[in-house]
Amino acid sequence: MITCLGPLALTGCTGSDGPPSLPPAGVYDHDAAGENSQAGPAPTDGVAGALTRPLREAGWFCAQVRANADGRALWCRIGRRDETDAVSPQVAQFLLDHDDRLAWGWFPPSQANQKDDQVAAAAAPALTAIWPGAGDRVRQEVGDFDRDLETRTTRRGDDIPRAAWRDAHADYSYDGHNGLVVTAQDTSVRRWPFGSEHYATAMSSAVDDLLAGGYDCFYPPQQSCDRPQSNGYFRVALRGDQIVSAQFGIGSRIESGRQRHPLSEEFPHGLTFLTEAVRRPVTERIEQSRRSGTGFAGIVAGTVVIIDARRGIAGGDDLVAYFDIQIGVPLAAT
Known part of the structure; x- marks a missing residue:
């Protein structure tokens, strides 16, 4: 695990080791490429089905929300009620290429609780379903990061502590603000889908x-x-x-x-x-x-x-x- 207090704070953390940009640079800088903004149920087969099945079985709502010639975007959500009856939503986002391979994923912390146990609880079973061992590593890295953060007594400036690691499948970045961002190593989508014309006006x-x-x-x-x-x-x-x-x-x-x-x-x-x-x-x-x-x-x-x-x-x-x-x-x- 690499734990960074900021892009340049610790030895081994260079500018390229900074947190991934959200969204990645240039992914929406393109003309329409067969954009389809009509939502449908999340697929139940293939990688998309395996990825979302643990979430759906845990009560999440999942849908394919848009697609284009290069890939498709999936979105999952669950709402949890607190003691005041207010709903705290948690979401997960996935981008798959046209061959049904995961290219990118994001597990933000819930709006009301930025404790990472909910992030790891969502990410680990989903990623394990397509990449054996990935979920165990997520739990380990997020748990280690949590314990390190609890025992740390000082911070440098306004930098946000972050953990980053890599396995045979993807690069991972985790912090308490953005949650977990997953970027596949051998799969990418050049033009991310951006349509909404089916349902929305200007x-x-x-x-x-x-x-x-x-x-x-x-x-x-x-x-x-x-x-x-x-x-x-x-x-x-x-x-x-x-x-x-x-x-x-x-x-x-x-x-x-x-x-x-x-x-x-x-x-x-x-x-x-x-x-x-x-x-x-x-x-x-x-x-x-x-x-x-x-x-x-x-x-x-x-x-x-x-x-x-x-x-x-x-x-x-x-x-x-x-x-x-x-x-x-x-x-x-x-």
Whole structure:
């Protein structure tokens, strides 16, 4: 194991030993190459199936979220509830080439807990399924890194401690901020898929509707908008002006079986950041959760939809709840 306090902090840690860039340089600097942004279930056979099977069996949702002529991107997610009923998501990302070989993978720490036991617990069985011995090494290196970090009493400047190692399959980099990044040694994808046109429109065409719904939104350059009167938010990941994924929060208040906080109160013209092809079925899926107070993780009309529900008062025909909703998936390594 190489433990670095920074790219140049220790003997043997040179500039090239620094943490891998996210995303790797140049992987999205290309014209469209047969981009397909229609999501589907993660494959159950081949390397893709073996890689995701341990996660799916542990309760993760996995999907193939986009592809192009050179490769395909897989995305897995699980949401864990804390003592306040808030959901803490953890994700895993994989990029495979057109021959179904893993080229790159990323296991970020969960948003609420950057302890690496969750990273190792996800990465080890997934990598072992395709590369024998890789998972045991991940557990060992991450565990050693953890123990070293707990006993270290000083740090140099603002550098982030990092562990790096290599085996016959890949180069690995781990730190508490980025989690585990895996770069295969003999497989690469030159042009990473970036499509989202199947389900999303441009931010410039959606911002006026957000303003009409009461959002404070100053685009460009702002990519995060707030709606103070309802504790709402709307934020996007973009490629240029094109929306790649959108997240927003909205409440639900049902009294005597009737919705008292209609979706149109915040989106008066509907979810115009979605294409017409998916807008109606995605909206219906969201409204179903808002009526029942339940969450959802799945694919609707070729679109990844994640709904995390936090229920408040519920009884009879009455319901108060808040929903954190994600539509689409950010580009790999972003």
